[in-house]
Amino acid sequence: MPGTTSMSPGASGAGAETGGHPQRWAALAVIAIAQLMVVLDATIVNIALPHAQADLGITDANRQWVVTAYTLAFGGLLLLGGRIADYWGRKRAFIVGTVGFALASAVGGLAGDGAMLFGARALQGAFGALLAPASLALLTVLFTETRERAKAFAVYGAIAGGGSAVGLLLGGVLTEYASWRWCLLVNIPVAAVALIAALPLVPESRAHGDTRYDVPGALVVTAGLVSLVYGFTRAAEDGWTAAATLTFILVGVALLAAFVLIELRTRNPLLPMRILLDRNRGGAYLASALIGAGLFGAFLFLTIYLQTVLRYTPLEAGLASLPVTAGVLIAAGSASQLLPRIGAKPLMLGGAVLAAGGMVALTQVDVDTSFVALLLPAQIVLGLGLGFTFVPLSSLALYGVPEHDAGAASATLNATQQVGGSLGTALLNTLYTSAVTGYLATRTPDPITQVRALLHGYSVAFAWATGLILLAGLTTLFLIRVRRQDVPTGGPAHLG
16 A cells, blocks of 8 residues: 655755754644545545446456556656655645645546546556655654654654555445545545645755656656556456467566666666665565565455445445454554564564465355454454564665665665555456456356356455465565664654
8 A cells, every 4th residue: 555655864954953843743734634645545446446347337357457557656656756856845746746646536536437547546646656755755854853753753654554444434435425436536625735734834845966867767667567567457358378468578577677777777776776685675675565466456355355245335345344454553563562572584474474364264255254253353363464564574674774775775665565566456356357257167157156256256366365475474584684683673664
């Protein structure tokens, strides 16, 4: 889900010499409102998706674009958005991001077909990639005193962590009592409040130095990711060996390889390769991408299963999805206490095993699955595993990073989760579609068989999600070599 990025703590700005801007707490409220809008939009459409799909005639193979168009644009442009905010002006970037996000939301809410909705979601992600880093950078400028900054980041972290739960609930309420379109249109009044308040309350600030941007790198990596996702989508329709499928996948891989070459040769890289080449950080980023790949798609299928098979209302589906968030919050608090005692690696390994166990339980869903007997404990265990994984991941993202790379390192962690989620959602959706098609191919397509085919597809998707999470655990086991006392236990890095 889109959360936070971190800017270098050395940023200069309005309150740097006065101990803090006089209206900093009011500005924090404004920034928090805008950030909540970005965070909840990653989950609010999950509840609305079955209704939007039916209304706009979106196929099962293409429905994942409602999620991946947002996360691809957000993750692919996040690092560039941070640099633009730093050098163009953080308040200016905040305002432009807020206005753009609202306009994109209006387009999506009024969409007449799937393509228009996909495009609007991509625009939301692009403007979110400008808004999110600008918001966090403004906090580092507004709050210069250590204790106040800690409180500000606590508020910001609570927004990032709780935004997914708010999105699930709000998505359920709006879809059930208004329309799925209001899951997007609701951003307009929220953005208007944030914009009107930001103009007088939020001060302008910008960094100094070399202001050139790595635009080619941003375009190449985003195009490569889109090509990969489109290749996965074509596989659901044409098969994995089809010429179009292989072409888009190979082009995507080639573009990503070209991105690495660009980053190695450019003077102002979007992603300094030295950040990735450290064994521990590289392992943390890879684990983050794999966990994101397993989770985003699995959450999508869980909400679809609740509404399609169990016939939950959108509000009931939103409420029924909350145990994961509860598990994350419980485990995150415990992990923060355990991290200095037992270190990052044991926590991440234990978290991966727990999360995989919860996902395995979800493979057993049926037409009459009990929420209390299966879905509730499975989601809690899954959430506990994620909480025990996220906290040490955030710490490892900043392990051994020089101060001038701290912002890029933290933003990279968030970007890897979003990108992993995009690829994973597309992959799991393709595997789901193929499983349903294969199940129906050898059976009479009566209503009971149709439902059984859906259940088979969900089980296959959850099983592959389990494999991706276990692969993240293996990455932790074999790549991460870090001593307990070396890992930082604080910092603004966060997985939202």
